[in-house]
Amino acid sequence: VDIADYWKFNLDRLRSIIPELPETPISHDTVLRLLKSIKFDEFDGFILHLTQNIIEAQGLSSEKKIMSLDGQTPRAIEYTPKEGMKHPEDGRCYNRLYYVSLYDSTDKLVLAQTEVQDKENENKACLRLIDLIDCSDCIFTSDALNSQRALAAKIIEKGGDYCLAIKDNHKTLRQAISTAFDNAQLLDEQAVYYNSDTEIGHGRIESRTVIALPITALPKRSLGAWVEDAQTVFFARTCSYDKKYGVYREPEIRYYISSLSFDNPDIAKAGYEAIRKHWCIENSLHYVLDVTFNQDRAQIKNRNYIRNKLLLNKLALNALRCAQ
Numbered sequence: 001v002d003i004a005d006y007w008k009f010n011l012d013r014l015r016s017i018i019p020e021l022p023e024t025p026i027s028h029d030t031v032l033r034l035l036k037s038i039k040f041d042e043f044d045g046f047i048l049h050l051t052q053n054i055i056e057a058q059g060l061s062s063e064k065k066i067m068s069l070d071g072q073t074p075r076a077i078e079y080t081p082k083e084g085m086k087h088p089e090d091g092r093c094y095n096r097l098y099y100v101s102l103y104d105s106t107d108k109l110v111l112a113q114t115e116v117q118d119k120e121n122e123n124k125a126c127l128r129l130i131d132l133i134d135c136s137d138c139i140f141t142s143d144a145l146n147s148q149r150a151l152a153a154k155i156i157e158k159g160g161d162y163c164l165a166i167k168d169n170h171k172t173l174r175q176a177i178s179t180a181f182d183n184a185q186l187l188d189e190q191a192v193y194y195n196s197d198t199e200i201g202h203g204r205i206e207s208r209t210v211i212a213l214p215i216t217a218l219p220k221r222s223l224g225a226w227v228e229d230a231q232t233v234f235f236a237r238t239c240s241y242d243k244k245y246g247v248y249r250e251p252e253i254r255y256y257i258s259s260l261s262f263d264n265p266d267i268a269k270a271g272y273e274a275i276r277k278h279w280c281i282e283n284s285l286h287y288v289l290d291v292t293f294n295q296d297r298a299q300i301k302n303r304n305y306i307r308n309k310l311l312l313n314k315l316a317l318n319a320l321r322c323a324q
Helices: 002-009 011-017 028-037 040-057 122-130 149-157 168-181 184-190 220-228 267-278 280-292 303-323
Strands: 065-072 099-104 109-115 138-142 161-166 192-195 199-201 204-214 232-242 252-258
Touching (some): 040 109, 040 303, 065 122, 065 280, 099 122, 109 122, 109 303, 122 149, 138 267, 149 161, 149 220, 168 204, 168 252, 184 204, 192 267, 232 267, 252 267, 280 303
Parallel strands (some): 065 138, 138 161
Antiparallel strands (some): 065 099, 099 109, 192 204, 199 204, 232 252
8 A cells, every 4th residue: 555655646756767657556456466476586686686786886885894694584474384284383384484684784785685495494595695795805694593614614615704603503612612711821812802882772881892812722623614714713791781770780691703814903803893783684674674664563474475575675674774
Protein backbone atom coordinates (compact mmCIF):
# COMPACT_ATOMS: atom_id res chain seq x y z
CA VAL A 1 0.00 0.00 0.00
CA ASP A 2 2.83 2.42 0.84
CA ILE A 3 4.51 1.75 -2.51
CA ALA A 4 1.25 2.23 -4.42
CA ASP A 5 0.55 5.50 -2.58
CA TYR A 6 4.05 6.79 -3.22
CA TRP A 7 3.68 5.94 -6.91
CA LYS A 8 0.34 7.76 -7.08
CA PHE A 9 1.38 10.98 -5.34
CA ASN A 10 4.83 11.22 -6.99
CA LEU A 11 3.86 10.15 -10.50
CA ASP A 12 5.09 13.32 -12.26
CA ARG A 13 8.48 13.19 -10.55
CA LEU A 14 8.86 9.46 -11.21
CA ARG A 15 8.00 9.93 -14.89
CA SER A 16 10.70 12.60 -15.18
CA ILE A 17 13.21 9.95 -14.05
CA ILE A 18 11.64 6.96 -15.86
CA PRO A 19 9.90 8.29 -19.00
CA GLU A 20 8.33 4.93 -19.89
CA LEU A 21 6.58 4.66 -16.53
CA PRO A 22 2.82 4.04 -17.04
CA GLU A 23 0.65 7.13 -16.62
CA THR A 24 -1.93 5.21 -14.61
CA PRO A 25 -0.95 4.73 -10.95
CA ILE A 26 -0.24 1.15 -9.94
CA SER A 27 -2.54 -0.64 -7.49
CA HIS A 28 -1.34 -2.22 -4.28
CA ASP A 29 -2.50 -5.63 -5.55
CA THR A 30 -0.21 -5.23 -8.56
CA VAL A 31 2.68 -4.29 -6.28
CA LEU A 32 2.08 -7.47 -4.30
CA ARG A 33 1.97 -9.61 -7.45
CA LEU A 34 5.24 -8.04 -8.63
CA LEU A 35 7.01 -8.70 -5.35
CA LYS A 36 5.82 -12.30 -5.46
CA SER A 37 6.90 -12.87 -9.06
CA ILE A 38 10.33 -11.14 -9.29
CA LYS A 39 13.04 -13.79 -9.41
CA PHE A 40 14.93 -13.48 -6.16
CA ASP A 41 18.18 -14.93 -7.55
CA GLU A 42 18.38 -12.14 -10.14
CA PHE A 43 17.27 -9.45 -7.70
CA ASP A 44 19.78 -10.61 -5.08
CA GLY A 45 22.78 -9.77 -7.26
CA PHE A 46 21.50 -6.24 -7.81
CA ILE A 47 22.27 -4.99 -4.28
CA LEU A 48 26.04 -5.54 -4.66
CA HIS A 49 26.09 -3.84 -8.08
CA LEU A 50 24.13 -0.83 -6.80
CA THR A 51 26.05 -0.44 -3.53
CA GLN A 52 29.44 -0.58 -5.24
CA ASN A 53 28.29 2.20 -7.59
CA ILE A 54 27.10 4.24 -4.59
CA ILE A 55 30.48 3.83 -2.86
CA GLU A 56 32.35 4.94 -5.99
CA ALA A 57 30.01 7.86 -6.73
CA GLN A 58 30.13 9.21 -3.17
CA GLY A 59 33.85 8.65 -2.71
CA LEU A 60 33.28 6.38 0.27
CA SER A 61 36.68 4.81 0.61
CA SER A 62 39.29 4.43 3.31
CA GLU A 63 42.66 2.76 3.70
CA LYS A 64 41.16 -0.12 5.67
CA LYS A 65 37.48 -1.02 5.65
CA ILE A 66 35.84 -3.14 8.34
CA MET A 67 33.61 -5.78 6.74
CA SER A 68 31.27 -7.68 9.07
CA LEU A 69 29.57 -11.03 8.51
CA ASP A 70 26.53 -12.17 10.46
CA GLY A 71 23.28 -14.08 10.03
CA GLN A 72 19.68 -13.09 10.64
CA THR A 73 16.27 -14.71 10.34
CA PRO A 74 12.90 -12.88 10.30
CA ARG A 75 11.20 -13.87 13.55
CA ALA A 76 7.52 -13.36 12.77
CA ILE A 77 7.27 -14.99 9.34
CA GLU A 78 4.82 -17.87 9.19
CA TYR A 79 6.49 -21.16 8.36
CA THR A 80 5.08 -24.56 7.55
CA PRO A 81 6.78 -27.64 9.00
CA LYS A 82 8.76 -29.98 6.80
CA GLU A 83 6.89 -33.03 5.58
CA GLY A 84 7.04 -36.13 7.73
CA MET A 85 8.17 -34.41 10.93
CA LYS A 86 6.83 -36.04 14.10
CA HIS A 87 7.09 -32.90 16.28
CA PRO A 88 6.06 -29.86 14.18
CA GLU A 89 6.29 -27.58 17.23
CA ASP A 90 10.09 -28.02 17.14
CA GLY A 91 11.67 -25.03 15.36
CA ARG A 92 14.23 -27.31 13.68
CA CYS A 93 11.39 -28.89 11.71
CA TYR A 94 10.83 -25.71 9.73
CA ASN A 95 12.43 -24.51 6.52
CA ARG A 96 13.36 -21.12 7.90
CA LEU A 97 14.68 -18.27 5.80
CA TYR A 98 18.12 -17.57 7.19
CA TYR A 99 20.37 -14.93 5.65
CA VAL A 100 23.98 -13.93 6.06
CA SER A 101 24.79 -10.31 5.29
CA LEU A 102 28.09 -8.77 4.25
CA TYR A 103 28.07 -5.34 5.88
CA ASP A 104 30.50 -2.47 5.33
CA SER A 105 30.75 -1.33 8.95
CA THR A 106 32.94 1.62 7.95
CA ASP A 107 30.38 3.23 5.63
CA LYS A 108 27.34 1.45 7.18
CA LEU A 109 26.14 -0.04 3.90
CA VAL A 110 24.89 -3.54 3.08
CA LEU A 111 27.07 -4.95 0.30
CA ALA A 112 25.49 -8.33 -0.26
CA GLN A 113 23.41 -11.07 1.27
CA THR A 114 23.01 -14.79 0.66
CA GLU A 115 20.51 -17.33 1.87
CA VAL A 116 21.68 -20.25 3.98
CA GLN A 117 20.60 -23.27 1.98
CA ASP A 118 18.98 -26.38 3.39
CA LYS A 119 21.46 -28.78 5.02
CA GLU A 120 24.32 -26.26 5.07
CA ASN A 121 25.71 -24.08 7.83
CA GLU A 122 26.22 -20.33 8.02
CA ASN A 123 29.94 -20.64 7.35
CA LYS A 124 29.39 -21.86 3.79
CA ALA A 125 27.19 -18.83 3.12
CA CYS A 126 30.01 -16.59 4.39
CA LEU A 127 32.42 -18.19 1.92
CA ARG A 128 30.07 -17.35 -0.97
CA LEU A 129 29.93 -13.72 0.11
CA ILE A 130 33.72 -13.44 0.33
CA ASP A 131 33.95 -14.58 -3.29
CA LEU A 132 31.77 -11.66 -4.44
CA ILE A 133 34.10 -8.78 -3.60
CA ASP A 134 37.67 -7.54 -3.78
CA CYS A 135 38.97 -8.22 -0.27
CA SER A 136 42.16 -6.16 -0.45
CA ASP A 137 42.38 -3.38 2.18
CA CYS A 138 39.55 -5.01 4.14
CA ILE A 139 39.43 -6.43 7.67
CA PHE A 140 36.71 -9.05 8.06
CA THR A 141 35.01 -9.63 11.40
CA SER A 142 32.51 -12.21 12.58
CA ASP A 143 31.10 -13.71 15.74
CA ALA A 144 32.48 -16.95 17.16
CA LEU A 145 30.06 -19.09 15.14
CA ASN A 146 31.84 -18.18 11.90
CA SER A 147 35.38 -18.16 13.27
CA GLN A 148 36.42 -21.12 11.16
CA ARG A 149 39.64 -21.95 9.34
CA ALA A 150 37.91 -22.21 5.97
CA LEU A 151 36.69 -18.62 6.25
CA ALA A 152 40.06 -17.30 7.44
CA ALA A 153 41.89 -19.09 4.61
CA LYS A 154 39.46 -17.70 2.02
CA ILE A 155 39.95 -14.13 3.32
CA ILE A 156 43.73 -14.45 3.16
CA GLU A 157 43.53 -16.01 -0.31
CA LYS A 158 41.50 -12.99 -1.49
CA GLY A 159 44.03 -10.51 -0.05
CA GLY A 160 42.16 -9.42 3.09
CA ASP A 161 42.73 -9.63 6.84
CA TYR A 162 40.54 -11.06 9.57
CA CYS A 163 39.77 -10.44 13.23
CA LEU A 164 37.57 -13.28 14.47
CA ALA A 165 36.04 -13.94 17.87
CA ILE A 166 37.17 -17.08 19.68
CA LYS A 167 34.96 -18.86 22.19
CA ASP A 168 34.57 -22.44 23.40
CA ASN A 169 33.78 -23.76 19.92
CA HIS A 170 37.61 -23.62 19.71
CA LYS A 171 38.16 -24.65 23.30
CA THR A 172 41.88 -25.48 23.13
CA LEU A 173 42.69 -22.26 21.28
CA ARG A 174 40.59 -20.16 23.64
CA GLN A 175 42.29 -21.66 26.70
CA ALA A 176 45.72 -21.02 25.19
CA ILE A 177 44.84 -17.37 24.48
CA SER A 178 43.41 -16.93 27.99
CA THR A 179 46.55 -18.46 29.54
CA ALA A 180 48.79 -16.12 27.53
CA PHE A 181 46.93 -13.04 28.77
CA ASP A 182 47.10 -14.31 32.36
CA ASN A 183 50.91 -14.38 32.14
CA ALA A 184 52.02 -11.14 33.81
CA GLN A 185 55.62 -11.44 32.62
CA LEU A 186 54.52 -11.94 29.02
CA LEU A 187 52.25 -8.88 29.23
CA ASP A 188 55.08 -6.75 30.63
CA GLU A 189 57.49 -7.76 27.88
CA GLN A 190 55.39 -8.00 24.73
CA ALA A 191 51.86 -6.63 25.13
CA VAL A 192 50.54 -3.50 23.38
CA TYR A 193 47.65 -1.70 25.10
CA TYR A 194 44.83 0.58 23.94
CA ASN A 195 42.28 2.25 26.24
CA SER A 196 39.22 3.82 24.67
CA ASP A 197 37.56 7.05 25.74
CA THR A 198 34.79 6.63 28.30
CA GLU A 199 31.41 6.33 26.59
CA ILE A 200 28.03 7.32 28.01
CA GLY A 201 24.85 5.91 26.49
CA HIS A 202 21.81 3.68 27.11
CA GLY A 203 22.01 4.43 30.82
CA ARG A 204 25.56 3.08 31.09
CA ILE A 205 29.06 4.48 31.49
CA GLU A 206 31.52 2.19 29.69
CA SER A 207 35.27 1.99 29.20
CA ARG A 208 37.09 -0.51 27.00
CA THR A 209 40.60 -1.92 26.97
CA VAL A 210 42.20 -3.95 24.19
CA ILE A 211 45.52 -5.77 24.66
CA ALA A 212 47.45 -7.30 21.77
CA LEU A 213 50.02 -10.12 21.92
CA PRO A 214 51.98 -11.71 19.06
CA ILE A 215 50.87 -15.15 17.94
CA THR A 216 54.26 -16.45 19.07
CA ALA A 217 53.06 -16.01 22.66
CA LEU A 218 50.94 -19.13 22.16
CA PRO A 219 52.29 -22.68 21.91
CA LYS A 220 52.17 -23.95 18.31
CA ARG A 221 50.38 -27.14 19.30
CA SER A 222 47.36 -25.12 20.43
CA LEU A 223 47.14 -23.13 17.18
CA GLY A 224 46.62 -25.96 14.73
CA ALA A 225 46.03 -24.63 11.22
CA TRP A 226 45.78 -21.04 12.52
CA VAL A 227 49.57 -20.97 12.57
CA GLU A 228 49.48 -20.55 8.78
CA ASP A 229 48.31 -16.92 8.79
CA ALA A 230 47.42 -15.69 12.30
CA GLN A 231 49.80 -13.04 13.64
CA THR A 232 48.07 -11.45 16.63
CA VAL A 233 45.67 -12.31 19.42
CA PHE A 234 43.52 -9.75 21.24
CA PHE A 235 42.07 -9.47 24.72
CA ALA A 236 39.06 -7.12 24.92
CA ARG A 237 37.58 -6.02 28.25
CA THR A 238 34.48 -3.85 28.71
CA CYS A 239 33.81 -2.28 32.12
CA SER A 240 30.30 -0.93 32.59
CA TYR A 241 28.57 1.14 35.28
CA ASP A 242 24.76 1.12 35.33
CA LYS A 243 23.66 4.65 36.24
CA LYS A 244 20.03 3.69 36.92
CA TYR A 245 20.83 1.10 39.58
CA GLY A 246 24.20 2.52 40.64
CA VAL A 247 26.07 -0.77 40.20
CA TYR A 248 29.19 -1.91 38.37
CA ARG A 249 28.58 -4.85 36.07
CA GLU A 250 30.94 -7.79 35.87
CA PRO A 251 33.63 -6.92 33.28
CA GLU A 252 32.99 -8.59 29.93
CA ILE A 253 36.02 -10.41 28.53
CA ARG A 254 36.38 -11.56 24.90
CA TYR A 255 39.22 -13.04 22.86
CA TYR A 256 40.08 -12.66 19.17
CA ILE A 257 42.55 -14.07 16.68
CA SER A 258 43.72 -11.96 13.75
CA SER A 259 45.95 -11.89 10.70
CA LEU A 260 46.82 -8.22 11.38
CA SER A 261 50.56 -7.74 11.70
CA PHE A 262 51.80 -7.34 15.27
CA ASP A 263 54.62 -5.14 13.93
CA ASN A 264 52.11 -2.29 13.55
CA PRO A 265 52.83 0.10 16.47
CA ASP A 266 49.08 0.84 16.69
CA ILE A 267 48.07 -2.83 16.56
CA ALA A 268 45.98 -2.65 19.75
CA LYS A 269 44.04 0.35 18.41
CA ALA A 270 43.52 -1.41 15.06
CA GLY A 271 42.15 -4.41 16.93
CA TYR A 272 39.88 -2.20 19.02
CA GLU A 273 38.41 -0.56 15.91
CA ALA A 274 37.74 -3.90 14.23
CA ILE A 275 36.15 -5.37 17.38
CA ARG A 276 34.05 -2.27 18.10
CA LYS A 277 32.82 -1.75 14.55
CA HIS A 278 31.67 -5.34 14.22
CA TRP A 279 28.73 -4.41 16.44
CA CYS A 280 27.50 -2.05 13.71
CA ILE A 281 26.02 -5.04 11.90
CA GLU A 282 23.90 -5.76 14.98
CA ASN A 283 23.01 -2.21 16.01
CA SER A 284 22.94 -0.34 12.68
CA LEU A 285 21.62 -3.12 10.45
CA HIS A 286 19.80 -5.99 12.18
CA TYR A 287 18.18 -3.88 14.91
CA VAL A 288 17.08 -1.20 12.42
CA LEU A 289 15.60 -3.81 10.06
CA ASP A 290 13.84 -5.72 12.84
CA VAL A 291 12.44 -2.71 14.72
CA THR A 292 12.38 0.38 12.48
CA PHE A 293 11.47 -1.56 9.32
CA ASN A 294 9.15 -3.85 11.34
CA GLN A 295 10.60 -7.09 9.99
CA ASP A 296 9.94 -8.80 13.31
CA ARG A 297 6.22 -8.06 12.84
CA ALA A 298 6.04 -9.15 9.21
CA GLN A 299 3.33 -11.83 8.94
CA ILE A 300 4.02 -13.08 5.43
CA LYS A 301 3.36 -16.53 4.03
CA ASN A 302 4.69 -16.22 0.46
CA ARG A 303 8.35 -17.22 0.53
CA ASN A 304 9.42 -15.34 -2.59
CA TYR A 305 7.62 -12.19 -1.43
CA ILE A 306 9.45 -12.06 1.90
CA ARG A 307 12.79 -12.70 0.18
CA ASN A 308 12.25 -9.70 -2.10
CA LYS A 309 10.81 -7.59 0.72
CA LEU A 310 13.86 -8.15 2.92
CA LEU A 311 16.14 -7.18 0.06
CA LEU A 312 14.11 -4.02 -0.66
CA ASN A 313 14.45 -3.05 3.01
CA LYS A 314 18.24 -3.30 2.76
CA LEU A 315 18.30 -1.28 -0.46
CA ALA A 316 16.13 1.38 1.19
CA LEU A 317 18.39 1.47 4.24
CA ASN A 318 21.44 1.98 2.01
CA ALA A 319 19.68 4.90 0.30
CA LEU A 320 18.83 6.44 3.68
CA ARG A 321 22.43 6.11 4.88
CA CYS A 322 23.68 7.95 1.81
CA ALA A 323 21.06 10.67 2.24
CA GLN A 324 22.10 11.12 5.85
